[in-house]
Amino acid sequence: MTSASPRVLLIPGATGKLGRLMRRAWERAQLPGWRPVWIGRQAATGVDVVWQPGNPAPCDADAVLALWGVVPGGGDLDDNTTLARAAMALGRESGAARVLQCSSSAVYGPGARLSEDTPCAPANAYGAAKLAMEAVISKETGKTGPPACALRLANVVGADSLFDALSSEAPMVIDRFADGQGPLRSYATPSGIWRAVETLLQAETLPGVINVATPAPVGMDALARAAGRKFDWRDAPEGALAEVALETGLLQGMSGDTAPVTPEEMISDWRQLKESRA
Known part of the structure; x- marks a missing residue:
């Protein structure tokens, strides 16, 4: 008696910063019963299938997880909506039962305990572009x-500007606000994102949006200390965001994953992923 074939998860965005982290994390967080097909728009390490939006779906699939997106400084932010439409089309044409797309906590703007019901007030063009992307996803789903x-991802461990600085040998500077504290952020680990994806693939009903982060925010200065890096303070410039902290009750209720993740654990996970090759 043979076991059932694994279900197929199409993953466009294999070569981006998030995609590379998620490929490395897959080895430790494999989803039982699922086989990833990593999609890139050009041939590269880790790409299973080269595919361009507008082309026929490369194969049948059970679900789509879109990791691609345009980040500040990476191109035209309006292309996020174009990629969202392409991911929805890929889902339709491949026969996928559901499509998961990565958005960002930037849709909210600053604040504490930001829940999925919190009115969105993006503080920058990136957040506005991601909010517009979400509107496209909702419209396409309804059609x-x-x-x-x-998935409204918090800052991703290993992918945000802090971790770029931690990877550099250049002197490190962290903003300090009027209360004497550094930036407070919710973070998501790549393995935590995989757990959220597994939860959503198993869910009977998908929420339209969901916050993805560890249960408690951490200070960027705490992460620097956990990494053993010295840094200098500077007065936070005008427009800097003191706190972006997500409420994760919806995800915790669906997954049962309520364990806190310390700065030391985040740094350990990041270093292990840096040492892996995927």
């Missing part, structure tokens, strides 16, 4: 697309 969910 002919499969059920879809936008």
Whole structure:
């Protein structure tokens, strides 16, 4: 008696910063019963299939996880909506039962305990572009697309500007606000994102949006200390965001994953992923 074939998860965005981290994390966080097909728009290490938006789906699939996106300084931010439409089309054409797309906590703007019901007030063009992307996903889902969910990712361990600085030998500077504290942020680890993806793939009903982060925010200065890096303070410039902290009750209720993640554990995970090759 043979076991059932694994279900297929199409993953466009294999070569981006988030995609590379998620490929490395896959080895430790494999989803039982699922086989990833890593998609890139050009041939590269780790790409299983080269595929361009607008082309026929490369194969049948059970679900789509879109990791691609345009970040500040990486191109036209309006292309995030174009990629969202392409991911929805990929879901339809491949026969996927659901589409998961990565959004960002930047849709909210600053604040504490930001829940999925909190009115969005993006503080920058990136957040506005991601909010516009979410609107496209919702519209496409309501028309002919499969059920879809936008994952509002917190800062991703290993992918944000702090971790770029931690990877550099250049002197490190962290903003300090009027209360004497550094920036407070919610973070998501790549392995935690995989757990959230597994939860959403198993869910009977998909939420339209969901916050993805560890249960408690951490200070950027605490992460620097956990990494053993010295840094200098500077007065936070005008427009700097003191706190972006997500409420994760929806995800915790669906997954049962309520364990806190310390700065030391985040740094340990990041270093292990840096040492892996994927």
